[in-house]
Amino acid sequence: MKNLLVAQSGGPTVAINSTLVGVYNAAKGKVDNIYGARYGIKGVLNKDIHDLSKILNEENLPILAQTPACALGSCRQKLKNPNECPEQYESLIKIFREYSINYFVYIGGNDSMDTVNKISTYLKNNNINDIIVVGAPKTIDNDLIETDHCPGFGSAAKYIATTISELERDCSVYSVPAVTLVEIMGRDAGWLTAASALSRLNGAKGPSLIYCCEKTFDTQLFLSDIEKTFQSQNNSILVALSEGIHDNNGRYISETTNQICIDEFGHKQNAGAAKVLEQIVKKEFGCKTRSIEINLMQRAAAHISSLTDIKESIKLGEQATKCALNEMNGQMSIILRKNNNPYEVKYSSIHTSIVANKVKHLPDNIISSSGNDVTNKAIEYLKPLIQGEPSIKYKNGIPLHLNLFKA
Amino acid sequence: MKNLLVAQSGGPTVAINSTLVGVYNAAKGKVDNIYGARYGIKGVLNKDIHDLSKILNEENLPILAQTPACALGSCRQKLKNPNECPEQYESLIKIFREYSINYFVYIGGNDSMDTVNKISTYLKNNNINDIIVVGAPKTIDNDLIETDHCPGFGSAAKYIATTISELERDCSVYSVPAVTLVEIMGRDAGWLTAASALSRLNGAKGPSLIYCCEKTFDTQLFLSDIEKTFQSQNNSILVALSEGIHDNNGRYISETTNQICIDEFGHKQNAGAAKVLEQIVKKEFGCKTRSIEINLMQRAAAHISSLTDIKESIKLGEQATKCALNEMNGQMSIILRKNNNPYEVKYSSIHTSIVANKVKHLPDNIISSSGNDVTNKAIEYLKPLIQGEPSIKYKNGIPLHLNLFKA
Numbered sequence: 001m002k003n004l005l006v007a008q009s010g011g012p013t014v015a016i017n018s019t020l021v022g023v024y025n026a027a028k029g030k031v032d033n034i035y036g037a038r039y040g041i042k043g044v045l046n047k048d049i050h051d052l053s054k055i056l057n058e059e060n061l062p063i064l065a066q067t068p069a070c071a072l073g074s075c076r077q078k079l080k081n082p083n084e085c086p087e088q089y090e091s092l093i094k095i096f097r098e099y100s101i102n103y104f105v106y107i108g109g110n111d112s113m114d115t116v117n118k119i120s121t122y123l124k125n126n127n128i129n130d131i132i133v134v135g136a137p138k139t140i141d142n143d144l145i146e147t148d149h150c151p152g153f154g155s156a157a158k159y160i161a162t163t164i165s166e167l168e169r170d171c172s173v174y175s176v177p178a179v180t181l182v183e184i185m186g187r188d189a190g191w192l193t194a195a196s197a198l199s200r201l202n203g204a205k206g207p208s209l210i211y212c213c214e215k216t217f218d219t220q221l222f223l224s225d226i227e228k229t230f231q232s233q234n235n236s237i238l239v240a241l242s243e244g245i246h247d248n249n250g251r252y253i254s255e256t257t258n259q260i261c262i263d264e265f266g267h268k269q270n271a272g273a274a275k276v277l278e279q280i281v282k283k284e285f286g287c288k289t290r291s292i293e294i295n296l297m298q299r300a301a302a303h304i305s306s307l308t309d310i311k312e313s314i315k316l317g318e319q320a321t322k323c324a325l326n327e328m329n330g331q332m333s334i335i336l337r338k339n340n341n342p343y344e345v346k347y348s349s350i351h352t353s354i355v356a357n358k359v360k361h362l363p364d365n366i367i368s369s370s371g372n373d374v375t376n377k378a379i380e381y382l383k384p385l386i387q388g389e390p391s392i393k394y395k396n397g398i399p400l401h402l403n404l405f406k407a
Numbered sequence: 408m409k410n411l412l413v414a415q416s417g418g419p420t421v422a423i424n425s426t427l428v429g430v431y432n433a434a435k436g437k438v439d440n441i442y443g444a445r446y447g448i449k450g451v452l453n454k455d456i457h458d459l460s461k462i463l464n465e466e467n468l469p470i471l472a473q474t475p476a477c478a479l480g481s482c483r484q485k486l487k488n489p490n491e492c493p494e495q496y497e498s499l500i501k502i503f504r505e506y507s508i509n510y511f512v513y514i515g516g517n518d519s520m521d522t523v524n525k526i527s528t529y530l531k532n533n534n535i536n537d538i539i540v541v542g543a544p545k546t547i548d549n550d551l552i553e554t555d556h557c558p559g560f561g562s563a564a565k566y567i568a569t570t571i572s573e574l575e576r577d578c579s580v581y582s583v584p585a586v587t588l589v590e591i592m593g594r595d596a597g598w599l600t601a602a603s604a605l606s607r608l609n610g611a612k613g614p615s616l617i618y619c620c621e622k623t624f625d626t627q628l629f630l631s632d633i634e635k636t637f638q639s640q641n642n643s644i645l646v647a648l649s650e651g652i653h654d655n656n657g658r659y660i661s662e663t664t665n666q667i668c669i670d671e672f673g674h675k676q677n678a679g680a681a682k683v684l685e686q687i688v689k690k691e692f693g694c695k696t697r698s699i700e701i702n703l704m705q706r707a708a709a710h711i712s713s714l715t716d717i718k719e720s721i722k723l724g725e726q727a728t729k730c731a732l733n734e735m736n737g738q739m740s741i742i743l744r745k746n747n748n749p750y751e752v753k754y755s756s757i758h759t760s761i762v763a764n765k766v767k768h769l770p771d772n773i774i775s776s777s778g779n780d781v782t783n784k785a786i787e788y789l790k791p792l793i794q795g796e797p798s799i800k801y802k803n804g805i806p807l808h809l810n811l812f813k814a
Binding site for chain 2 (some may be wrong): 008012039042067068070071073074075076134159161163165166167169170171172173174175196198199201202203204258290292293294295296297300301302303304306386387388389394395396397398399400401403406
């Protein structure tokens with residue numbers, strides 16, 4: 001008997017379940033059983049393992065693909081090094097044997113690819129050749145290297161572009177000067193913040209200013225940017241910024257606050273970057289100032305996912321499963337862009353030792369020389385990723401979701 | 408020559424432009440010119456008046472209907488009493504005469520209906536019978552009296568129900584105890600917060616706890632509710648609360664903070680209610696705690712508007728215009744529910760003197776006796792309002808918007 005086990009890890013996206021659908025589709029008929037572990041590698045170690053063929057069927061697979069977050073649950077656990085803690089790996093192998101698991105597909109970001117790499121290295125070093133471990137990428141941050149982009153990112157980018165264009169309409173209704181600061185996810189990589197510029201695709205103004213976390217953030221320069229924008233444009237200024245913007249000492253702006261928040265025990269609390277800048281702008285310009293954190297919605301808004309992203313996420317799950325079935329231990333499926341216009345991609349794979357724990361930052365040609373916007377190159381790269389709208393199934397006025405493990 | 412003037416006022420919604428479409432449709436062919444004033448009554452007084460037939464046509468009207476916020480701009484200005492400041496009314500009449508305006512339709516909330524009432528009273532008291540002023544309702548707060556519900560509310564409710572159901576998926580992925588507090592708009596009326604319960608319509612758990620601003624909020628009781636929920640349910644607790652929750656002295660929770668925020672000049676800053684409670688829950692339970700303000704998105708997310716709301720909003724614009732053409736001075740169009748299942752409504756009107764400056768709070772039968780949830784009555788009332796999805800036109804991966812006054 002040959003079984004396949006799949007698990008999900010890291011922060012949720014709206015496409016990670018589509019990748020699960022891809023894994024399921026590609027494995028069906030090729031293995032005896034398809035198991036899912038709940039709560040990532042932690043769930044494997046806890047034997048929280050479920051027969052997916054008892055849960056999934058042709059009817060609910062499309063609903064799974066439109067369900068946000070990790071249907072199998074997730075974890076933030078990284079495995080220790082095999083030489084430090086061989087017991088953990090021995091336990092894993094024992095569990096794989098117990099369930100006759102020959103293939104393990106782990107869907108996740110760079111931490112999860114570290115897990116795939118470690119297990120596959122352990123297997124190789126111990127001459128275990130009948131268990132294959134592979135990875136499928138996901139992260140809204142789009143910061144995995146080697147793959148052109150990451151599943152989940154396109155949908156988050158579409159949500160951000162749409163939301164910014166809606167906020168622009170909302171912020172334009174009054175004739176009084178106002179600044180609206182929108183904080184977008186990304187501690188280390190500004191891809192999602194750059195995607196705010198896609199709100200301009202149909203001729204809207206979009207954000208007047210865009211600050212990605214790759215560039216040092218200078219508060220005085222920022223205030224002078226606002227000042228200039230008030231002089232040259234209309235009264236409503238929309239600013240997009242990464243949560244991870246930091247000063248030239250590497251300190252996050254959210255930590256360099258002029259505002260001190262203390263709780264009743266005297267502990268200092270940190271606000272978000274946009275909240276901190278809101279206070280500074282209000283003080284400097286005395287105008288209406290507002291900060292908006294688009295928070296978890298940017299990674300959970302499955303109702304406005306990108307069809308391109310959803311289709312590619314399914315394909316990357318299929319590709320990872322093919323790698324597993326072809327015994328390509330330690331590989332992660334990737335997507336390569338063949339052509340931009342018309343947009344064309346192909347699927348391939350790369351060894352997780354290359355991608356694990358690495359971060360793909362915005363290259364210099366994506367951020368404009370002024371440091372407060374993105375370039376046409378950015379738009380060219382990003383635009384294809386948000387194209388198309390899946391036809392979401394609604395019931396009772398809200399999108400249908402699939403909860404695999406209903407209490 | 409007989410012309411009609413339309414303007415929009417108050418906070419934006421995703422349906423107020425649909426009401427503008429309704430006004431335009433009903434007036435077309437019935438008057439010589441259809442004018443739009445920019446920035447509400449302020450724009451009328453500033454003669455910021457535009458010929459809409461030069462801007463609107465059959466092609467862009469459907470795009471206008473899917474554009475969020477007030478395409479004509481808005482203002483927060485209330486007119487003074489006619490006896491205090493007759494000059495303002497004399498100016499208005501002079502401008503109406505200058506543009507041969509016989510009909511003025513004002514789309515807005517209870518402040519705007521105060522404006523309609525004051526102008527119509529002034530007209531009556533001064534025996535001016537050839538100028539008719541009427542109102543069309545709008546507010547995401549759903550707090551206008553006499554009308555069964557308000558245009559814009561159904562779409563905001565659909566956004567909230569969908570977003571809460573997506574956040575539930577997102578918050579369920581880890582197996583560790585966590586509390587997520589979602590702050591929903593509503594200072595005086597908890598209708599939108601109640602709508603969070605619609606996330607349960609397809610069998611999801613929805614918010615474990617719902618606190619509307621009509622009930623006194625007791626922080627100790629809230630902590631005991633959280634404690635009980637941890638004991639009886641799974642580890643992920645989702646809480647929906649109105650921004651306007653307040654203690655038994657009427658003080659907003661956002662002002663009763665144990666956390667003091669001070670800026671560098673020593674000024675105290677207020678956080679939102681959810682942010683304040685986040686600190687308290689974190690201290691009490693030591694678990695992962697998060698607060699989310701869904702902020703402007705709940706009133707701007709036109710991409711997930713309710714078809715029922717959009718259709719009704721158009722009808723209410725038409726109805727207000729019919730009132731104007733029938734010389735029913737001072738009326739506001741309203742919607743009455745004839746039947747709940749199947750949902751059936753009819754359109755009527757009422758004098759703005761009855762609705763101006765009044766607030767429709769949640770009645771007692773909407774909030775559960777425990778004070779931390781809503782009743783089945785709430786679901787019955789709310790459910791029909793979020794039904795149906797308009798087919799939104801996209802271009803380049805984002806919804807098309809119409810900007811009437813492009814710079």
